[in-house]
Amino acid sequence: MDYLLELVQMVNTYLSDYILCFLLIGLGLYYTIRTRFVQVRCLGEGFRRFFGNFSLHGENGKSGMSSFQALATAVAAQVGTGNVVGASGAILTGGPGAIxxxxxxxxxGMATNYAEAVLAQVTRVVKEDGTVLGGPVYYIRKAFPGAFGKFLAAFFAVAITLALGFMGCMVQSNSIGETSEAAFGIPAWGVxxxxxxxxxxxxxxxxKRIARITEKLVPVMAxxxxxxxxxxxxxxxxxVPEAVSLIFYYAFNPDAIIGGSWGMAIKTAISxxxxxxxxxxxAGMGSTPHAHALANVEKPHDQGVVAMVGVFIDTFVVxxxxALVVITTLYTGDGVLAxxxxxxxxxxxxxxxAFSSLFGSxxxxxxxxxxxxxxxxxxxxSWNLFxxxxVEYLMGKSxxxxxxxxxxxxxxxxxxxSNNLVWELTDMFNNLMVIPNSLALFALSSVVVGHVDTSNLEENDANEYIVQTDN
Incomplete structure (x- = not known):
């Protein structure tokens, strides 16, 4: 197990420190520029659609999901242990600047997630029995027809099955088991x-059952x-002001808290x-498009702007x-990590x-x-659904x-x-999913741009935008 852990950690180091940094930041920048900052221009529209479709009792008897159900399912996938354990781990290893x-x-990533949702809507498949299917495997095949596309789609399907269907669920249940045992004394295996x-x-x-549960569970848990x-x-x-200032200070001076050279420290913080x-x-991983593909909306852009709200809620809210709770209680004043x-x-x-500082142990x-x-x-x-x-794409419904x-x-x-091995395996398969998904997103950028709503651009900008899209 120790040897396997070291091997997986080495693979993750190369993937996260080099490949993912360039892919994710590059992809996000690319779509931000090509969509004229859709995450800024259309975020308000996304929230209006989110609150306009808010319901604890979504579409019953219809194929697919309502737009809110799809977002709730996506947010259920996004808001998980990464928001508590993952954020804490990033701060502990990379300092407050990692936030x-x-x-x-x-x-x-909001621009990337917009693109993923739009492509999922464009390429989704409605089967004869009314079942709706969609996700990266379908737009990967559209981006790369032929044997190469089949290989990439199959690679993605295998990676996501291992990452989310198996390893990812282990991470989630591992966190539930450990925290429940610490809080209530219930054995982790019992939980x-x-x-x-x-x-x-x-x-x-x-x-349908997943949609009905997530639409109720997500608002309550948040x-x-x-x-x-x-x-x-x-x-x-x-x-709180000091905690916020620490995030910005250690983002560019991480060696002051991580130790070692500035270059190595900044690399650790960014990684x-x-x-x-x-x-x-x-965003960019290719998981949430499966939920957004199921949404019943008038046009792909409508679900694209709703998808951005999911990233916003996940990172900028939850x-x-x-991060603020942990940094405020542990890194400021007489905090144990100050x-x-x-x-x-x-x-x-x-x-x-951090929470025990007010509520008691x-x-x-x-x-x-x-x-x-x-x-x-x-x-x-949500991950099981994705x-x-x-699995159905690879081996059929049976x-x-x-x-x-x-x-x-x-x-x-x-x-x-073991927590460490489970987390590292999940990271590795998550990282591998990004590669074929990102290649397809780059290849299909013109399709995404063709669905961006230009109504809030100036007339000259909109005309130029349409010409670029046609070209």
Whole structure:
């Protein structure tokens, strides 16, 4: 296990430090420029569509999902342990400045996520029985017809099945098990059995059951967590400005807290921001397009702007709340990490320690355990759906039931296995998913640009935009 962990960590180092940095930042910049900052121009429209479609009782009896159900399913995938454990790990390893780089990744990632949702809508498939399927495998085939496209699509389908259907669910159940054991004294394997049984019940119900649960679960879990975080920040309001300043200061001077040379420290901070940013908001990874493909909307642009809201909520709201709570309580004033590393602090217990500063040890641990239960369980449901779509693409509908049974076993196994190895394996497969997805996004940029709404551009800019698109 130790040898395997070292090997996977070495692969992840090359992927996250080099390939992903260039791919994700480059892709986000590319789409930001080509869409004329769609994440700025159309974010308001995205929120209007989000609140206009808000409902705890979505479309029943119809194929696909409502636009809100699709967003709730996507947000359920995005808002998970990455927003609590992942953000804490990024701060612990890369310093508070890693959050700044997560913001940068998310800002450009909003344009990337817009492109993913638009392409998922353009290439989605409606089968004879009314079932709607869509996702990167379909727009990868559109981008690269022939044998190369088949290979890339199959590579992506295998990677996402391993990353989300198996390894990713292990990460989620692992976090639930560890925090529940610490907070309530329940054995992690016992929690794993309960989570596996609940997940199995939802898996059997198919897409509609997942949509009905996520549309109710996502708003509740977000509000619950944000209220708790707001209470911490109000109690430490005098330290909040310092916490914000630390994020910006250590983004460019990470060696002051990480140690070593400036170059190595800045590389670590950016790397952590990219790696944990990808795991948190999933923009460019190719996971959330599966949900957005199922949305019943008038035109692809409509779901594209809604998809951007998912990245915004994930990073600039939920993840930022975690970061401010952790930095305010642990890195400012007499915080245990204000003067450097402290024994006993890990990415798993950082948030619990931070919330315990106000709520007390027992209640703080219980709050994080319940929050992670909501976050991680909803992520398991969404990731299973995304993996199922790819299993059906690879092996047909008959293989889906077999996959579901194996996935339930992995959910249970995750609660019992080593945290570090599970996280590293998940990171590796997540990283591998990005490569074929990014290639297709670059190749189909003209298709995306052709669906961008130009109504809020100046007339001359809009005409120029249309000419560029036609060319």
């Amino acid at each position: 700044f780089w997560m913001w940068i990744i998310a800002f450009f 794993g059995i309960i989570i596996a049984l609940l997940a199995g019940f939802v898996f059997i119900g198919g897409t 509000v619950f967590y944000l209220i708790g975080g707001a209470a911490i920040l109000l109690a430490n309001y005098e330290r 952590q921001g990219v790696k944990r940013g990808l795991f948190s908001n999933e 993840l930022t709340m975690t 003067n450097g590393a402290a024994e006993g602090i890990s990415k798993t217990n950082m948030a619990q320690i 027992s209640l703080g641990s219980a709050f994080i355990a319940v929050s992670l239960l909501f976050f991680a369980f909803s992520t398991i449901l 993996a199922k779509i790819n 293989a889906v039931k077999v996959f579901s049974v194996i996935a339930i076993c992995f959910v249970f196994m995750g609660s019992c296995l």
